[in-house]
Amino acid sequence: NAGVMQNPRHLVRRRGQEARLRCSPMKGHSHVYWYRQLPEEGLKFMVYLQKENIIDESGMPKERFSAEFPKEGPSILRIQQVVRGDSAAYFCASSPQGAPGTEAFFGQGTRLTVV
Amino acid sequence: AQTVTQSQPEMSVQEAETVTLSCTYDTSESNYYLFWYKQPPSRQMILVIRQEAYKQQNATENRFSVNFQKAAKSFSLKISDSQLGDTAMYFCAFMKREGAQKLVFGQGTRLTINP
Numbered sequence: 001n002a003g004v005m006q007n008p009r010h011l012v013r014r015r016g017q018e019a020r021l022r023c024s025p026m027k028g029h030s031h032v033y034w035y036r037q038l039p040e041e042g043l044k045f046m047v048y049l050q051k052e053n054i055i056d057e058s059g060m061p062k063e064r065f066s067a068e069f070p071k072e073g074p075s076i077l078r079i080q081q082v083v084r085g086d087s088a089a090y091f092c093a094s095s096p097q098g099a100p101g102t103e104a105f106f107g108q109g110t111r112l113t114v115v
Numbered sequence: 116a117q118t119v120t121q122s123q124p125e126m127s128v129q130e131a132e133t134v135t136l137s138c139t140y141d142t143s144e145s146n147y148y149l150f151w152y153k154q155p156p157s158r159q160m161i162l163v164i165r166q167e168a169y170k171q172q173n174a175t176e177n178r179f180s181v182n183f184q185k186a187a188k189s190f191s192l193k194i195s196d197s198q199l200g201d202t203a204m205y206f207c208a209f210m211k212r213e214g215a216q217k218l219v220f221g222q223g224t225r226l227t228i229n230p
Contacts (some may be wrong), residue, residue: 033217042119042206042220043160056215089158095216104218106160 006107013111013114019079021110025094030040032075034060034067035103037089048106050097060079068089082114117142117209121221135182136192136224138168146212149183149190154204154223155178155180163205166190168212194226202228 005024009023013019025032035043044057049069060067064082069075079086089111093104119140128134136159141150151163168175173181178198180192194201207221 020198029215035218037221042221042222043218045217045219048215048217057219059217080219091160093160093218102216103162103165103215108159 004092004105006090006092006110007110008110011110011112013082013112014025015083015114016081019082019111019112021022021077021090021092022074023077023078023094023107024074025092025106027063028096029094029105030097031095032069033093033095034075035091035093036078037091038110040089043091045075049072079112084114087112117144117219119207119219119221121205121207121224123224124222125225125227126142126190127227127229129148130197130199132197133193133195134197134226136194136205136207136226138190138192138221140207140209140221141188142188142209142211144211149181150208150209150210150218151179151181151190152206153201154206155202159198160206164192166189167216174187189202199228199230202226 007022025043032049034046037043047060047067048056066078089109090106091109094102095102141144149166153161153163164176164179178191178195204223206223208218
C-alpha cells in the first residue's frame with residue numbers, strides 16, 4: 001500500500017508564474033489536508049478537502065491560492081502569480097473517512113522556491 | 116482558537132541519555148487529541164505517539180512516552196535510551212475531537228543526539 005505521494009518534490013518558479021502541487025492520498029483515504037511549512041517553523045493548516053468538496057479552507061489565503069480534490073485523480077494545490085513569500089514546503093496528509101483522531105499520513109512534501 | 120507552544124527551540128544530548136521535550140497548549144475544548152511528530156532531514160512527518168485527552172493513562176511507544184497533564188495543559192515527550200536516529204525536528208500537535216480533523220502544530224524543537 002503506497003503512502004501519500006506528492007509531486008514534484010522540488011519546484012522552482014519565477015515570480016508571477018503559477019505553481020501546481022499534486023497529492024495522491026493513500027489508497028482508501030478520502031480526506032486530504034494541505035499544510036504549509038515556512039523555514040524553521042511548524043506546519044500551518046491551509047485546507048481540508050473530501051472528494052469534490054472543500055470542507056474547511058480557513059487557513060488558505062483568500063487570493064491566489066486554490067485547492068481541489070476531484071472525483072478522479074490527485075488533489076491539486078494551485079498558487080497563481082507566485083511571490084517570494086510563497087517559498088515554503090507544502091505538505092499533504094490523508095486520512096480515512098469517519099475516523100476521529102486517526103493518524104494522518106503525510107507525504108514527503110513539495111519544496112517550492114520562488115526566484 | 117487553539118495554540119501550541121514549544122519553548123525549547125533546540126536541545127542536544129549524548130547517545131543513550133534520556134531527554135524530555137516540552138509542549139504546552141491552550142484550548143477551551145474538553146475532548147481532543149495530542150500528538151508528537153518527528154521530522155528527520157528527509158522532511159517526512161512521522162507520527163511518534165498519540166494521546167487521547169479523555170484517557171488519564173499516559174501513552175507509551177517503546178522508548179517514547181508522554182507526560183500528559185490535562186489541567187496544566189502540558190504534554191511533554193520523553194525519549195529514553197536516545198539513539199543517533201532520533202536526531203530530528205519534533206513537533207507537538209493538537210487536534211479537536213469533533214469537526215474538521217486539522218492539526219495545530221507547535222514551532223518545533225530541534226533535537227540532536229551526539230555520539
